[in-house]
Amino acid sequence: MHFRWTVVLIGWLAGLSTLLANHYVPAPLDELILTGKNYLYHANFHQARQTFLTVQQQYPDYPHGYFYTAYMTLLVYSQNLSNDSLRQALEDQISLAQKVAAAFRKKNRQNPDAIFHQGLIFGLKGVLYVLDRSYLRAYWFGRKAIRYLEEVARLDPDYNDTYLGLGLFHYYVDLLPRILRFVVHVLGFEGDRVLGKQELQRAVRGGHYFREEARLMYILFTYFMEGEMQQSIAELKRMAADFPENPIPQLLLGYHYRRTGKLKQALEIFQQTPEIYPELLPQMVNIKYYNMAVIHFEMNRFDAADSLLDYLIRLPTRKSIYYQAAIHFYKGLIADLRMDRPTAEWHYAKIPRHKQSKYWYNAVQMYRKHPMDSLMKAYVMARNLYLGLQFAESLERVEKVLARLHAGVKSTHPDLPYLVRDLQAIDYFFLGKPRKALELYAELIPEISRMEDKVRKSWIYIRYARVLYSTGRFKEAAQMLDRANDVDDDYTHLIVKREEIIMERKQAQGK
CATH class of the missing domain: 1.25.40.10 (Tetratricopeptide repeat domain)
Structure with a gap:
């Protein structure tokens, strides 16, 4: 963001x-x-x-x-x-x-x-x-x-x-x-x-x-x-191609490939991106190594991600409040996934409630309040598979977590059952089964009012809205986006606006 x-x-x-x-x-x-x-x-x-x-x-x-x-x-x-x-x-x-x-x-x-x-x-x-x-x-x-x-x-x-x-x-x-x-x-x-x-x-x-x-x-x-x-x-x-010395187009391309799940391609682009004037434009260098670390994290290569974050910390570039918070978020989460709770808590506590780090402050609350357990770890790794376009593998892991939850295994995270079911539904959607996804969301949505994490609840509404408008159900999608907007988070508001624009265009194309 x-x-x-x-x-x-x-x-x-x-x-x-x-x-x-x-x-x-x-x-x-x-x-x-x-x-x-x-x-x-x-x-x-x-x-x-x-x-x-x-x-x-x-x-x-x-x-x-x-x-x-x-x-x-x-x-x-x-x-x-x-x-x-x-x-x-x-x-x-x-x-x-x-x-x-x-x-x-x-x-x-x-x-x-x-x-x-x-x-x-x-x-x-x-x-x-x-x-x-x-x-x-x-x-x-x-x-x-x-x-x-x-x-x-x-x-x-x-x-x-x-x-x-x-x-x-x-x-x-x-x-x-x-x-x-x-x-x-x-x-x-x-x-x-x-x-x-x-x-x-x-x-x-x-x-x-x-x-x-x-x-x-x-x-x-x-x-x-x-x-x-x-x-x-x-x-x-x-x-x-016109300006090969300028890192901005390459950084944007790398970001695009990361956010669209083409992680290997993204990693190659970031590795090749030139580093210019780190003393004057430090965030350009920080963006490069931060994204490389996140790519490894999303590949479930936690040790490689941790090493890159350590390298980024050692770089003499000035880190913005935003990137300091982002580094602590991922360092803390990696420690949590290793079941090293004291280290995780130390990093989580370093994320300030500041307007420049509000995104990360909101994101970390779930992990800060509730210790990592095996069910949440399995969910994080399944979500990473989803982010890397490995939907079948993600779904397989998700349904194993659901089976354990249905068998009575409890998680320390009260929102985990909702998050897992959301991931299950969106996996089905990207596997070409929109009807199944709609059925799962129809069962899930009435229950998420009980979620503790308001931002993550909004993002479930957003993903459901995407499925709805992709299947021509624009009125219901608009209702979900209205619900998603009811949260104190600027980034979520911006994404809701984007989804409204995309939905408006799709609706016009269908007429």
Whole structure:
């Protein structure tokens, strides 16, 4: 989850730095900007930064160089959120860029370039609040930025780069949690996912400086939120071929293959992914080794996973709160599977109740409250087989656990009977037996109101909804997604929104 939004954020940061078509910019400045962007695409981070500093030195009255200096610092800060001195430097750079942009606008009242750069600075501030997970504040600064973008679009409708920012904003607002969407609606602002996609497409087709950023963002939204995997992955492969030095397309491809169960292929991609600037972009390196460890875990290779996690801990890269929590989750779970409860409890206790680690805090509660036993261990290993697309093997293990439960064997985990039956049902679905899956879920769903773990209960509703809408039962699927949304977990809310989008498309295709 955090990986997808880390990459989305990096793409968004780039997307916020859209410029006007080159006829608004002096030709030498235009050339410098394009040179810096080319360095950035090919992961030559130091040369890109130096180029943008040169812009600042050669064009001190233009806001471009100051903006790009702050922009690149923001990229680095997004990977080092606990670095207070870097945060202060970034805020100082944004403040300076804002002053230069205001002075430039004063001298160039009707120049779209001047108007646009004032919007960019508000965009940078908005991203800072996204990093802080203060989404309503992020919305406010985003809205201020959008007002400038809208003015630019009115002055020059063919300014295609501006549609990247407009598209991101309109799409983002449509993804806000329901209560926040209601608040911004009352205030007179609307998100529009469909319009956002169209605007992104326009930037992809006609963007001057930011066609590649628009291309990446369109891939991310269509993949993560629209579920259009085939189209997205084909375009992502082309991007990886265009920029082989850049790890982002490769990391995304590896993530795709891991999440779709092609674990060996995913492992090969992560092993081949270059490690760039670990001191500046540490999370890129952390993402690589973390995913390799998770792949081994999902292959039931717990010793190999543990070794990779230890290697990741020893790396001198700064770990975000999210990745610290993720490491402790898997280290604790591996210790639990080895029946080493003291070590497991030590790791579990290290996961804070923090907004950046909320996903892992929620995930660990079941294991923290209840000791591992042989039944839960068998379930974890069966679920890993399911994640690796070994549905028959997973089902065989699941039904052995069910047989023991039916024979009267008790588990220390009160939710285990529900989790096992959920896995049994979804295994049958992927084995091509949707009717059997529906029967099993119909028996299970009335009982899960008793579950202790509210997040895992929501995910049972989500999986049942997928089976329902895959068999054309859209109304019932919508009801299950409504139930799934009734939980205090941002990631679950986001997945519910994605499932609603996918279901809407499937329903339209069936008409």
